[in-house]
Amino acid sequence: xxxxxxxxxxxxxxxxxxxxxxxxxxxxxxxxxxxxxxxxxxxxxxxxxxxxxxxxxxxxxxxxxxxxxxxxxxxxxxxxxxxxxxxxxxxxxxxxxxxxxxxxxxxxxxxxxxxxxxxxxxxxxxxxxxxxxxxxxxxxxxxxxxxxxxxxxxxxxxxxxxxxxxxxxxxxxxxxxxxxxxxxxxxxxxxxxxxxxxxxxxxxxxxxxxxxxxxxxxxxxxxxxxxx
Amino acid sequence: xxxxxxxxxxxxxxxxxxxxxxxxxxxxxxxxxxxxxxxxxxxxxxxxxxxxxxxxxxxxxxxxxxxxxxxxxxxxxxxxxxxxxxxxxxxxxxxxxxxxxxx
Numbered sequence: 091x092x093x094x095x096x097x098x099x100x101x102x103x104x105x106x107x108x109x110x111x112x113x114x115x116x117x118x119x120x121x122x123x124x125x126x127x128x129x130x131x132x133x134x135x136x137x138x139x140x141x142x143x144x145x146x147x148x149x150x151x152x153x154x155x156x157x158x159x160x161x162x163x164x165x166x167x168x169x170x171x172x173x174x175x176x177x178x179x180x181x182x183x184x185x186x187x188x189x190x191x192x193x194x195x196x197x198x199x200x201x202x203x204x205x206x207x208x209x210x211x212x213x214x215x216x217x218x219x220x221x222x223x224x225x226x227x228x229x230x231x232x233x234x235x236x237x238x239x240x241x242x243x244x245x246x247x248x249x250x251x252x253x254x255x256x257x258x259x260x261x262x263x264x265x266x267x268x269x270x271x272x273x274x275x276x277x278x279x280x281x282x283x284x285x286x287x288x289x290x291x292x293x294x295x296x297x298x299x300x301x302x303x304x305x306x307x308x309x310x311x312x313x314x315x316x317x318x
Numbered sequence: 319x320x321x322x323x324x325x326x327x328x329x330x331x332x333x334x335x336x337x338x339x340x341x342x343x344x345x346x347x348x349x350x351x352x353x354x355x356x357x358x359x360x361x362x363x364x365x366x367x368x369x370x371x372x373x374x375x376x377x378x379x380x381x382x383x384x385x386x387x388x389x390x391x392x393x394x395x396x397x398x399x400x401x402x403x404x405x406x407x408x409x410x411x412x413x414x415x416x417x418x419x420x421x
Contacts, residue, residue: 179339179352250413263393
C-alpha cells in the first residue's frame, strides 16, 4: 500500500511539477538580480513557501523594508490562506503526525489538488496528502535554486509557461463544476471576484473579493444547506 | 541580518495565517465553519482563476484572446478526459504558441 500511495501522490503532484519549477526559477532569477545568492533562495523557499509573497518579498528585502511593512504586506498578500485552512479543518482531521507539516505547506496549488477531500482508492489518505504537500514543496525549492544558479541562460523561450498555474486552477474549477449540480459556490467566487476587480482595480481587489464571497455564501447558507 | 529578519517575519505571518483556523477551531468545528469548508473550495478556485487573469486587457490588443482560447482548451480537455495533466499541458502549450508565434 505504501508504494502505491507514493506513486499516486507523485502522479497527482505532476501538474504542479512543471508550474513550480518554472515559477520557482522566476523567483530565483529575481532574487539573484537583487543581489542575493542561492542560500537565500533556498532559505526563503523552505521557510516561507508562498509564491506570490516571495516575489513581493524580493522587493521588500532589496529596499530594506521595515518589519511592520513586511508583516502588513505578508498579511495582505496571504490572507487567502485563512480560507484554505478553514476548508481543510474537517478534511485534515486525523492526519496525526503529518498534520503540522500539511498545514504549513498548504499553498494555492496544493490546496487545489487536495481541496475536494478525495484520495485515490486503496491508498493511505493521510500519507497521500502529506506526500503531495511534500513533493510540491520540493519542486518549489528546486525551482528557486535552479533559477538562482542558472539565471537567464535557458535554452528556449519559456514565455507563456507561467500560464500553467492559471491552467491548474481552471482544471480544478472545471473538475469541481462537473462533480456537483450545485454551481452557486463556484459562480459566487467567479462573479464576486470579477465585480471587485472592476470596482477596486487589479492591485487591491483580492481582500474585498474574499469579504464579498464570505458574505454572499453566508447569506445563501439556508438555501445551500436546504439543497443538500 | 536585516534580510534574515524580513524573511523570518514573512515566514511567521504566512504560517500564522495557515495555522490560525486549525488552532481556533481545535475541539469542535462550528456548523457555520463546516459549511464554509464545503462551499469555499469551488468559490476560491473561481477567485483564483480571476486573480490569475487580472492582467488581461479586454479593451486593448490582444483583447484577452490568447487567454480565452487557452482557458477554453483547459476546461474542454478537462471535461473530456477528466485528467489534470492532459488539460494543463495542452492549455499551456497552446498559450505559449499563441503568445510567441501568433500574437
